[in-house]
Amino acid sequence: MRTRTTTASAGLAAVIAAALVLSGCSASGGGTAGKGAAGASPSAAASPGPVPGGAGYEGPRPQDQNLLAWTGDPNDAGHVTAQSAAGVGGRVTLVRMVLREQLTWSNIWLGLAGIDPNAQLSNCYLGVYDAKGTLVASTADISPQLMTDAIAKPFPLAKPFAAAPGTYFVALLLNGNWATNALTLKATGAGISVNAGLNPPSLRYSTVLTGQTSLPAGVNLSEQSTSTINTGWASQWYAIS
Numbered sequence: 001m002r003t004r005t006t007t008a009s010a011g012l013a014a015v016i017a018a019a020l021v022l023s024g025c026s027a028s029g030g031g032t033a034g035k036g037a038a039g040a041s042p043s044a045a046a047s048p049g050p051v052p053g054g055a056g057y058e059g060p061r062p063q064d065q066n067l068l069a070w071t072g073d074p075n076d077a078g079h080v081t082a083q084s085a086a087g088v089g090g091r092v093t094l095v096r097m098v099l100r101e102q103l104t105w106s107n108i109w110l111g112l113a114g115i116d117p118n119a120q121l122s123n124c125y126l127g128v129y130d131a132k133g134t135l136v137a138s139t140a141d142i143s144p145q146l147m148t149d150a151i152a153k154p155f156p157l158a159k160p161f162a163a164a165p166g167t168y169f170v171a172l173l174l175n176g177n178w179a180t181n182a183l184t185l186k187a188t189g190a191g192i193s194v195n196a197g198l199n200p201p202s203l204r205y206s207t208v209l210t211g212q213t214s215l216p217a218g219v220n221l222s223e224q225s226t227s228t229i230n231t232g233w234a235s236q237w238y239a240i241s
Contacts, residue, residue: 062239068103070239071095071170072188074152077237079189080113084180088233091207092219094129094169095238105137105163107154108170109239111186115150119178126155127215131167133201135217143176146183154241163240167202170238173215187235192226194235200224205234 060073108126124146127138137157145155174183188194194205201221207228208219 066241067109068105068240069097069099070109071097071235071237074111074186074237074239076188077111077186079187079235080184081187081233081236082114082181082184083228083231083233085174085177087228087231088207089175090209090211090213091173091228092209092212092215093172093228093233093236094203094206094208094219094221094224095172095236096202096204097168097170097238097240099163099165099168102162102164103240104160105157105240106160107156107241108139109152109154109241110172111152111237112146112150112184113186114182114184115147116178116182117147119147119176119183121146121174121176121178123173123175123213125171125173125215127171127173128157128161128163129169129171129219129221131221133219133221135171135215135219136163136168137161138171138215146174152186152237152239169221171215171219172236173212175213186237188237190235191232192230192234194229195226205229205236207233 060075062068062070065074105128108128110126121143122141124141124143125138126142128136130136137159139155139157142155145153195203198204200206201224203224203226206224206226208221208223208225209216
C-alpha cells in the first residue's frame with residue numbers, strides 16, 4: 001500500500017510538473033508576442049512616406065520652355081504696349097534683367113504682338129548693356145523681322161557672349177514710320193508701377209537718349225528717364241536663350 005501510494009504520488013507530481021512547464025512556455029510565448037505588439041510605435045507605423053517632388057510646385061521657370069532667363073512668365077504677358085513713331089523712334093529703351101548664374105547669351109526673345117504691314121522701318125536693333133552702361137552685344141538690323149509673324153521669337157546676337165551673374169539691360173531701338181497701335185509688343189499690365197521702389201541707374205524700364213540710328217557703344221545709366229515709359233511704353237516682355 002505504501003509503495004503504491006508513493007508511486008501514485010510521484011506520477012501525479014510528474015503530471016503537474018509537465019503541466020506547469022507547458023503553461024510556462026505558453027505564457028512566455030504569449031508574453032513575447034504581446035510585448036512586441038505593444039512595443040511597436042503607432043505613430044511610426046502610421047507615418048507616411050516622403051512626398052514626391054520635394055518642396056512641391058514652385059511656378060514656371062524659363063527652363064520649362066527651353067529658355068535661360070526672362071523678364072517674367074510669358075503666360076502673363078497679355079498686355080500690349082504701343083507708341084507712335086514720334087514717341088519712341090530714335091530712343092533707346094532699356095529693360096533690366098538680373099542674372100543669377102553664368103550663361104551663354106545667344107538670342108534675345110521679343111514678344112511681338114502686332115505688326116503694321118505698311119510700316120517703313122530701318123535701323124532697328126536689339127542689344128545688351130552691362131551694369132556700367134557698356135554695350136556688350138547687339139543684333140543686326142531687325143527691321144524685316146518686325147514686319148512679319150506677330151509671335152514671340154528669337155533675334156540672334158551678332159556674337160554670343162558669356163554673361164556672368166549680374167545686372168544687364170536689354171536695349172531696343174526703333175526707327176521709321178508705323179501706325180500707332182499697329183506695331184505692338186507683348187508686356188504685362190504693370191503700367192507706371194514697373195519702377196516701384198527704384199531709381200536711376202537701376203530702373204527696370206526706362207529710356208535714354210534721342211535721335212539714335214544705332215545703339216551707342218555706351219550709355220549713361222544715371223540719365224535713365226521714365227517720361228516715355230509712363231505714357232504707356234512699359235513692361236515689354238523679353239527672354240534669353
